[in-house]
Amino acid sequence: MVLKTDILNIAAIDNHCHNLLRPDWVNNATYTTAFTEGNDAEILEYHAYHSLSFRRSVRDIANLLNCDATEESILETRQGLGIEKLTQKCFEQANLESIFLDDGFLPDYIFPWQWHQQFTKVYRLIRLEYLAEKFLNSTDNFDEFLDSFTSQIISTSPEVLGLKSIAAYRSGLIIEPIPKNTAKLRFQQIQQENKKQNICLTDKILIDFLLGVALDIAAEKKLPIQFHTGFGDRDLDLRFSNPLCLRQLLENPRWKEVTIILLHASYPYTKEAGYLAAVYPQVYLDCGLAIPSLSIQGMKRVLEELLELAPTTKILYSSDAHNIPELYYLGAKWGRYLLAEVLEEAVNNGDLNPKESLDIATAILQGNAKRIYSYPEN
Numbered sequence: 370m371v372l373k374t375d376i377l378n379i380a381a382i383d384n385h386c387h388n389l390l391r392p393d394w395v396n397n398a399t400y401t402t403a404f405t406e407g408n409d410a411e412i413l414e415y416h417a418y419h420s421l422s423f424r425r426s427v428r429d430i431a432n433l434l435n436c437d438a439t440e441e442s443i444l445e446t447r448q449g450l451g452i453e454k455l456t457q458k459c460f461e462q463a464n465l466e467s468i469f470l471d472d473g474f475l476p477d478y479i480f481p482w483q484w485h486q487q488f489t490k491v492y493r494l495i496r497l498e499y500l501a502e503k504f505l506n507s508t509d510n511f512d513e514f515l516d517s518f519t520s521q522i523i524s525t526s527p528e529v530l531g532l533k534s535i536a537a538y539r540s541g542l543i544i545e546p547i548p549k550n551t552a553k554l555r556f557q558q559i560q561q562e563n564k565k566q567n568i569c570l571t572d573k574i575l576i577d578f579l580l581g582v583a584l585d586i587a588a589e590k591k592l593p594i595q596f597h598t599g600f601g602d603r604d605l606d607l608r609f610s611n612p613l614c615l616r617q618l619l620e621n622p623r624w625k626e627v628t629i630i631l632l633h634a635s636y637p638y639t640k641e642a643g644y645l646a647a648v649y650p651q652v653y654l655d656c657g658l659a660i661p662s663l664s665i666q667g668m669k670r671v672l673e674e675l676l677e678l679a680p681t682t683k684i685l686y687s688s689d690a691h692n693i694p695e696l697y698y699l700g701a702k703w704g705r706y707l708l709a710e711v712l713e714e715a716v717n718n719g720d721l722n723p724k725e726s727l728d729i730a731t732a733i734l735q736g737n738a739k740r741i742y743s744y745p746e747n
């Protein structure tokens with residue numbers, strides 16, 4: 370019991386999350402948008418209200434805000450507080466040591482990363498596909514495009530601690546080495562086909578090539594790369610976001626020194642992710658999105674499955690919070706609480722002694738992140 374209290378007091382590093390949406394954009398969406406990966410109106414306006422995690426979250430948020438456990442009451446209370454006070458409340462209760470923001474998600478609708486510094490320490494992750502799109506839309510010269518892309522990764526500012534790829538959403542995780550000439554031809558083809566339109570980078574050849582370029586720089590600069598794996602918005606093909614698809618990349622000697630973080634516990638491929646982390650020194654695991662989006666049993670099972678094979682030095686906490694500050698709170702609350710439960714059971718089962726379980730909780734909540742990213746010493 371004493372042990373559990375100790376674990377509940379450890380400040381967490383949220384190593385993968387997103388900028389908050391500006392209030393005008395939150396008000397345009399249904400509240401369920403932040404709690405489901407679906408985007409169909411029938412899901413958002415009906416079914417999403419009936420998931421276990423939404424039911425639980427409404428009660429959790431009502432407790433935090435001291436209001437009735439109804440959507441109307443929550444919306445009214447958050448409106449009354451305003452975004453700053455609401456965020457302050459959520460972050461304080463979440464007890465966060467720092468957050469690592471991927472600021473390439475909904476870039477036109479979010480607060481800039483600096484805005485979040487009023488609540489906690491903030492670091493950044495560069496979303497590679499978003500970076501590529503910026504230059505894909507600003508030049509039709511391949512060499513210029515490639516120069517801009519690489520120089521942005523090489524000369525990152527000090528708040529950048531890593532890179533992030535959403536290849537799983539675009540073309541899948543079977544990432545193959547692509548010769549530069551092949552990529553150049555494809556670049557020119559894409560430019561021809563999409564004259565004067567906003568190009569969304571979905572082409573597998575170009576994405577694989579750019580990831581190869583980014584991985585080469587990451588190897589040299591010792592920059593970790595987070596890969597979206599497992600479930601997510603419905604534009605991904607779940608078959609190709611299985612982390613086992615990464616085998617070619619993980620086996621390539623050119624990139625074996627690059628630290629790879631598999632996001633979202635690779636849910637539902639959690640055991641597969643655990644296996645990869647157990648055998649590849651460069652592979653690490655993250656529990657975000659699975660926590661806080663699943664049922665309590667589901668979240669607990671994810672932590673158990675990550676811990677059943679993978680070394681505890683390989684697991685990191687995150688929430689994948691996005692859009693609204695409540696998700697930061699819910700992630701930290703359940704991540705910490707269920708980690709304490711799972712570790713307490715490991716002590717009862719004889720897997721760990723109490724001292725080991727406390728050290729492991731500290732490592733998962735902050736120590737592992739401090740070790741694998743170039744985390745600034747205070």
Ligand SMILES: [Zn+2]
Nearest residue numbers: 385386471689
């Ligand atoms: Zn994310």
